[in-house]
Amino acid sequence: MSYPIIFDTDPGVDDAQAIAIALRHPEIELLGLTTTYGNVDINVATRNALLLSELAGRRIPVAQGAAGPLVKPRHPAPAHIHGANGLGNIDLPEVHGRAEPIGAAQFIVETVRARPGEVTLVAVGPLGNLAAALQLDPGIVEAVKRVVIMGGSIKEGGNVSPVAEANIFNDPHAASRVLTAGWPLTLVGLDATHRCVLSPADMDAIAAGQGELGAVLKGSYAFYREFYQQALSIDGCCPHDSCALAWLLRPELFTTARGHLSVVTEGDAAGQTLFAPEGRAFIDERWSRTPLVEACLGADGPAVVQWIVDTLK
Numbered sequence: 001m002s003y004p005i006i007f008d009t010d011p012g013v014d015d016a017q018a019i020a021i022a023l024r025h026p027e028i029e030l031l032g033l034t035t036t037y038g039n040v041d042i043n044v045a046t047r048n049a050l051l052l053s054e055l056a057g058r059r060i061p062v063a064q065g066a067a068g069p070l071v072k073p074r075h076p077a078p079a080h081i082h083g084a085n086g087l088g089n090i091d092l093p094e095v096h097g098r099a100e101p102i103g104a105a106q107f108i109v110e111t112v113r114a115r116p117g118e119v120t121l122v123a124v125g126p127l128g129n130l131a132a133a134l135q136l137d138p139g140i141v142e143a144v145k146r147v148v149i150m151g152g153s154i155k156e157g158g159n160v161s162p163v164a165e166a167n168i169f170n171d172p173h174a175a176s177r178v179l180t181a182g183w184p185l186t187l188v189g190l191d192a193t194h195r196c197v198l199s200p201a202d203m204d205a206i207a208a209g210q211g212e213l214g215a216v217l218k219g220s221y222a223f224y225r226e227f228y229q230q231a232l233s234i235d236g237c238c239p240h241d242s243c244a245l246a247w248l249l250r251p252e253l254f255t256t257a258r259g260h261l262s263v264v265t266e267g268d269a270a271g272q273t274l275f276a277p278e279g280r281a282f283i284d285e286r287w288s289r290t291p292l293v294e295a296c297l298g299a300d301g302p303a304v305v306q307w308i309v310d311t312l313k
């Protein structure tokens, strides 16, 4: 089976690992990388996307997208987590390629329209590019095969606020449009990704298996791992963005439920994802009016990690 995907990303250490999977997995056909601000500024995101595919010896179209959120003011990039260059502040080789002459939203629309019913959008950053693509061509809702989002949290609580996950928090207005657009959608949030911890030995195995790309992953892991040690007291890191690809190729490793999602866009809970399970009657219907989607409620963490390591070692 082959999975044609567009990978929408803000690389970012865990994004970089997921990009390596998208570039290497024999069943993934990577049609393009679309970039967004988030872990880094937009120009850095685009540079990193170009670099990572060049280091893997591939020429993948890279289309640059959102430089900031739709409505709220932008928060500074989290340099303490991913490094100022998004890849753990290591020295990086020069990039030779250039971004596409069209922007991310246009690239998404054209690519989806060229292969109706075939393309899966995998988005692992703030969701401005998908929101812009929807605005450009609302008909892509019927033309995509599926949308897989790394973002949100159902019962796990947040990672940037008590209730919000970073990708949704960074642009809750975009997330609200994307999560309620009515396309076939799966949310792979913290309820699943926090079950998955990549150990230092796993990181070494991946780095050793990926040539020049592996050297960059190795340097960036060192920085990312330090953050996890300080913030969560774990020796390792959560491979958030790789989990979206793991769900696409190995959905049996995840527990999911169908329900209605909505996003809190303002106030102290901004960025929170609210999930009303299908068929569950609450005191009124306001949480159950959005289209049905699928949300991950858990994952077999060790098996997901093994899949990541087996793909990249």
Ligand code: BDR
Binding pocket: 012, 013, 014, 015, 039, 124, 125, 150, 159, 165, 166, 167, 240, 241
């Ligand atoms: C998400 O936020 C980003 O920092 C990571 O790359 C991942 O996409 C995890 O909350």
Ligand code: CA
Binding pocket: 009, 010, 011, 012, 014, 015, 039, 124, 125, 241
């Ligand atoms: Ca990301």
